[in-house]
Amino acid sequence: MTGLQDAARDLLQSGEAAVVIGFGGGSAGGARPLMVRDPTSVGDLIFDDRCVHNLAVYLLKPEVKSLGKPAIVGTQAVLRSILQLASEQQVKDRDVIALIPEADGGVRRLETLGEIEGAVSKPDAVLSPEEQNCLDEIASLSREERWRFWQEEFSRCLKCYACRAACPMCYCSQCIVEVNQPQWIPVPAHPLGNMGWHLVRAMHLAGRCVNCGECARACPVDIPLNLLNQVIEKEVAEQFGGKAGLSATASYALSTFTTDDKDTFIR
Amino acid sequence: MIEQKRMSTTSLEALFQRYKTAGWWILAPRAEGDITTFGEVDSPGDVAAGLIQTTLSPKSAVLPIWEELFRFRRGESGIEVVEAAESSVPTIIFGLRPCDARAFAALDAVFTWDSQDEPYLARRNKVAFVSIACNQADDYCFCTSTGGGPGDTAGSDLLLTGVGDEYLVEVVTERGVELAGIAGELFGPAEGMDKAAHLASVPVRFDLDRLRQVLPKTFDREELWIDQSLRCLGCGACAYVCPTCVCFDIQDEATRHGGARVRCWDSCGFSLFTLHTSGHNPREVQSHRWRQRVMHKFAYMPERLQVLGCVGCGRCSRACPVDMNLAEHLAVIAESGE
Amino acid sequence: MSENIYRPYLMRIAHIVDEAPGIKTFRLTFQDEEAGARFRFKAGQFGLYSVFGQGESTFCIASSPTRSGYLECTFRTMGRVTTALADCDVGDIIGFRGPYGNTFPIETWEGKSILFIAGGIALPPLRCVIWNVLDLRERFKDVSIIYGARSVADLVYKHELEEWHARGDVRVITTVDPGGETPDWSGEIGFVPTVVEQIAPSSADTVALVCGPPIMIKFTLPVLEKLRFAKNMTYTTLENRMKCGIGKCGRCNVGKVFVCKDGPVFTLEELEELPEEY
Incomplete structure (x- = not known):
């Protein structure tokens, strides 16, 4: 946890990020999305099994965008969302810094879309x-x-x-x-x-x-x-x-035509 | 003076039958998968047991999620307006919590101040409330911060409090007298029943007087509202599960031959709620919309309609996808000073 | 059982005027003549006009209460309902419910001068008052109208502007934004606030009514203040989105004030007490 908090503090203090989109403690022992703008508040950031929200939703909210460059605590869902948004031209390279909490308490910092592409795993969605x-x-x-x-x-x-x-x-x-x-x-x-x-x-x-x-x-x-x-x-x-959500440059399946398309109706 | 009686829990079956015979329709909490809603029940066995609070409020019994205000037809002679058919039947809402029973006063205030809202009143006048006091609460309950309590009688016609295998029955209103009279032989004298010992404990989360004092002065404290609302997604979940939210939209639905003017629930959290056709929006950002939600319930309604727009049921906070916790935010405001 | 407050009067479109590009005026008569005879309203009030199957839209009553037997409204084609309204023909039936909202306290202005300042499509709410005042002309001192639009084509009530001008007992000043004039334009050229400042109408014992786009109001009010118009004698109208018009649907409020019930007419003094939420 302190790894994440330190990374967040560094980013906010250096001005590399204006807001860290992460998780904080919530009601009834749960977690909630938390936007940290003040480096002295990074102690409120948590990361554990309760942190389930896909925080990427905030990247395009005008109220959050207006704050300046974000760093975001990246779960796999967040990383895939960023890549999908990038492929749809909604997020550009270096628009967002992803912070990936590691098992040992450290944090991986991903600056570019290429780094994010390298960090997504390709599992099927996990269902209960x-x-x-x-x-x-x-x-x-x-x-x-x-x-x-x-x-x-x-x-x-x-x-x-x-x-x-x-x-x-x-x-x-x-x-x-x-x-x-x-x-x-x-x-x-x-x-x-x-x-x-x-x-x-x-x-x-x-x-x-x-x-x-x-x-x-x-x-x-x-x-x-x-x-x-x-x-x-x-x-x-x-x-x-x-x-x-696996590539920042993928084209959209339903609007892409290739000459070797299986369907013949379009030719 | 509220009259007190006792009734065995096993008498509920007979009570339900008596009400049904007398022409009442009974709505009560029912399990629907993992959620609970108020729906028609035949017997006490259909009623969801062990609940702290239903997922959806009983509001829809008087303000359906959508309803026809009137219908219209296109005929040879032009347009003909037809009143929607009288559809509501005398209804007992059974097993609602005291907070929900109090909520109807807020709805009544909106729909009867200045002008009488006939489509609302047509339903409202046919509804009676048989509430059950709370013997358990969760972290989201804050009725005691809004002037209510787990055993509060306000708004109920009859209030039942579980005491062992009996109910303490409080006859609160004239209509309650009527409802008790329908099944008089099921009730006995209530001596020796200790209500307070069987009520949940709901801690006070904020000082309501203090909040009412501070809140009207916070309108321009942009940073406060931004701080509280940055994570708000701007959906309508809080408003749609709320027992007192009444804000609505009016829409037409029609075919070539005719149609209806329809009232639908709406939410002040939606960015489109106040959007002008010109593109100008008086509440352009979510912080302003969150402020409206809080102000409407805790400043504007008390001042204009003499009723608080919140009963502390906690549903908004349970339903919120991002854990906007109303009581917590209100506590921050109350303690924030002027 | 009382009346269903959402049930509109059925109104027949008696006359249509194409005022300007995208702007029309309807004259409406009550299909139920008895209801029409009972109907009363005052200057400043508004209503919800509906095309059955398309929905309701809110705008002011643009005709004067001194002219009975009909209502007039002027609207710009913007959304679903106004588009449907614009498609209507003479003889078609539309819905109207109202009158709603507060009124201009015209009866308290007797003996005073009156200055109307309007911009663009915001002349209709003042037209109601203008005719009301002109129909009782002897009760007031000087009456002046300053009206501006983007271009000559965008001016509404062109014939009435001429009629008012021709009367001799009203001072009418029309202006168009720079570039909006035609070769034969004889009026002023300039934005409304600038024109007001140049003309510098006297504020002595004068009521001012200002309606227009927010930007016009924003720059006109300081001019009036400089000219020493009293804040409690300067009026405007607010237009927030409404669905019910009767203080229930929850969206038009500015702070604790319902535009639909406590407005739409506000004095500048009242306006300054309101939070910026309009």
Whole structure:
């Protein structure tokens, strides 16, 4: 921990970073995102198993951007998000410093996108046994049953958009649900409005989702949104190859044409 | 004077049947996967047990997440406006917590000050509250900081407090008298029941008077609001689980032939909430939106509507994806001096 | 059971004027004539105008309460509802609910001079007062109107400006931003605050009403202060986003003040007490 705190203090004191986006202690023994701007407050930074949020979501928030160059405590999800954002031209090289806490208490400091690329591992998203069971169960359903399953899940949606707010990839300056000429997605949280939102959300993340699970974790009514994304990611990987968030220069699977494309319709 | 009675917990079944026979619909906490919501129940067996607090508040019984304000049709003779059909039935909300029972006073204040909100009142006037006092609390509960308490009777028609295998039943209102009267033989005299011994202990998190004194003077303390809100994501989770948040949007939904004007929940945390069509936004940054949330509940509502916009149920803080803890932030403000 | 406060009057579009690019004025008559006969409002109030199926939009009543039997509104095509409104034709039915909000206390201005200052699309809220004052012209001393727009084409109520000008008992000064003039433009050229400063209207026993884009208001108020207009006799209107118009939906407030209930009319003195949230 002191390694992380020292690194944060150095960055803030030297002015290399204006804010360190990390974790601090939270309610009921949990952890919460913490923005440290004052070098004398780095003692509030923690890093342990409770620190689960994908902090990369803050990189594009105007309120955080306006503070100046950030350093961010980098979990694998954060690193992959940065690379995906870079590939979408939302983060440039040396826009952000990643601090990776090491098992021995030390900290690795990654300055460039290239260094971040070298630091991402390539595991499948880790699901809890419960989530894996749920996923297997969904897979075993017929098409109609699957539709009903998601209809039922989405029926709880409040349209609070916590899923959107917590997702580093949901950065559109005008989200589809905010477009009302025409009103693509009904505003009320009724079955059509909810289905409309969740289908568009899932599709817009296809090939871009780094599977950090924040959407599901943020959802106040426990809709397992990450599972939907997971299935789509698998599909995209199979159909187009590649995974989101492993390279800062990858092109977007769903909008890239190659002459050896498997599909013939486009030629 | 609140009359006290006793009732065996096993009599709940009979009580439910009596209410149903008398034409009441019963809403109570129900488990839905890992979350709990207020839904229709047939018998006490359907009611989620051992809860500290439901995930969603009972607010939707009087202010649904979306509702039709009226319908309209396009006919030969032009537009015809049709009142939405009267759909609500007399409803007992059972098993809500004292904090939630108090919350309806805040909703009533908004919807009845100045003008009477008929779509709201149509539902509100048909609702009765049979609350259950809290025998447990968690780190997020702060009812005692907002003028309530785990055994507070305000807002309830009947308040039940579990005492061993019995309930102490407090008959709080006229409607409570009616509700007790429907099943008079299930109740006995309450002598010797010690309510206080069976209530949860909920520590006071901040001095409400102090907060009310300090808060109105903090509007221009930008750094305070930025400090508290930098991690806020600007979603609507806190508002949508809140039992007192009422801010709403009005939208039209229609086909070629007709449609409805619809009221939907909205949240002051959304950046679009106050955005002008011109692009100008009076609350442009999240710190201003967070300030509005705090001010609305703890300064504006008390001053304008004589009611606090918060009952300390703690749901906003439990639901927040980034652990914005309202009580903690209020304590900081109260102690921050003027 | 009481009335559903969200249920609008059905209004027939009786007349449409194309004021300027993207700006129209509707004259609306009540489909239910009895309701129309009962309907009362005062200068400064606003309403929610709706196209059924598209939603509601908030703007002021631009006609004078001294002219009964109809309402007029002037709007710019901006969002979903105003676009739908602009697509309406004479004879179409739209919704209106109101009147909402406070009023200009015209009855307290009798015997005083009145200065109207407006910019762009913000003449409509003052037009209501202008006609109200002109219809009771003998009760007031001097009446002056300073109105500016980006260009000659952007001026609204062009015919009425001429009509007011021709009356002789109103001083009308129109101005357009530099570059916005046409070869035959005979009015002033310059921004509204500058023109006000040059003309330096007398503040003696004078009520000033200022409506315009925020930037115009920002630079005009100091000029009025310099000219010694009293802050409690200088009025403006605020326009925050609204959904209900009746103090419930929770979005138009400036601090603890509801623009929809305590406004939209504020004196400069009141405005200075408000936090910057508009």
